[in-house]
Amino acid sequence: LGSWRELEKSFPPLKNDLLLRAAKGEDTPRAPVWVMRQAGRYLPEFLEVRKSHSFFECCQTPSIASALTLQPIDRYPNLDASIIFCDILVVPQALGMEVLMEPSKGPVLPKPLVTPEDIKRLNSNVSVEKELGYLFEAITLTRKGLAGRVPLIGFCGAPWTLMAYMCEGGGSKTFEKSKPWLYKYPQESKDLLIKIADVCADLLVGQVLAGAQMLQVFDSWAGELTPYHYAEFALPACKHISFKVKSILKELGHPGVAITLFAKGANSPSTFKLLSNSEETGYDTLGLDWTVDPLEVREWLGNKRVNLQGNFDPTVLYGDKDGIEKEVKRLSEQWKKAGGGWIANLGHGITPNVKPEDMGWFLECVHKYSKRD
């Protein structure tokens, strides 16, 4: 992977760079748009592939992961980005934990971390090349398949969100097994978060060297924490990732890529203050969920040194054509008033029962109403 320059030269030139420009703070002629989980269960072509392959088999087979990544790009000419098909839970797998994807339950980790003693069970000196090399291969294949149509986003889970899965043994409504770690074992929790962050950083670097043109870190459970615990535990581990990625890429002579932090639900004004300066956090763009207004967030941020992504309510896609159009128009107006770089997205993932044609209409509406006059 040392020869990223040669590899980069072998890819067709990028024809649509709206995403990369908005992520650097440019006021683009219209907002670039993509959707979290755009490759997924609302697409019949995805369900067809899933009939004959398990979820992790899809992630671990580069030809399948790449084909799934391209499905929404082939179907929707209005998408401005692709995101590699994989999952945040490949990091616990690389650390040596078993992760199953159960049809009705979602992810299950049969042997969760119960006390800090259990951290010893995790692999040390994880080689992402060896454990997760399939992802890098999938990225390189996908860059070829994209043929420069849109940029490719690489990603990982944020340490706090991954720690929550690793301690709960799966999803949770109460977080009664993971959050008490922060109260009972604060130092061990910080050590665990950094241990996870190190693997995440290596994974992101590997994705960039394989061809990812932008990165996103998903902190889906950030909003479960008090603003104090977010600042004390979750954010420092996210900063460990961004700065490690930037420093390794710099050492390799790579120009670097923009990184987005999606800290779902971490919406207090004091938290936004901490996130307001890209130079301090190492994140160029913040992903917002739908419970905040873009104008209000811009005010909390106090300056425009960070770009924003979001933040349509995913259920707008159940709103039928008229409902979708009205809401895209309304929120686009807010975003235009807020100014600065804007990447249009949902405030969380697209849900399984959305009609594919409604997703297409949503994208069309964003193109129309996000135009700057």
Ligand code: CP3
């Ligand atoms: O298209 C894309 O966005 C790229 C692929 C992607 C997936 N998961 C595929 C997936 C991405 C970026 C993720 C991230 C992810 N995975 C997150 C962070 C974003 C978020 O949603 O908050 C989290 C928390 C996970 C963990 C995870 N993976 C859960 C909770 C589930 C079950 C979800 C559910 O809705 O049932 C998954 C499974 C998963 N990951 C699916 C897909 C397409 C569906 C699984 C299937 O096909 O059976």
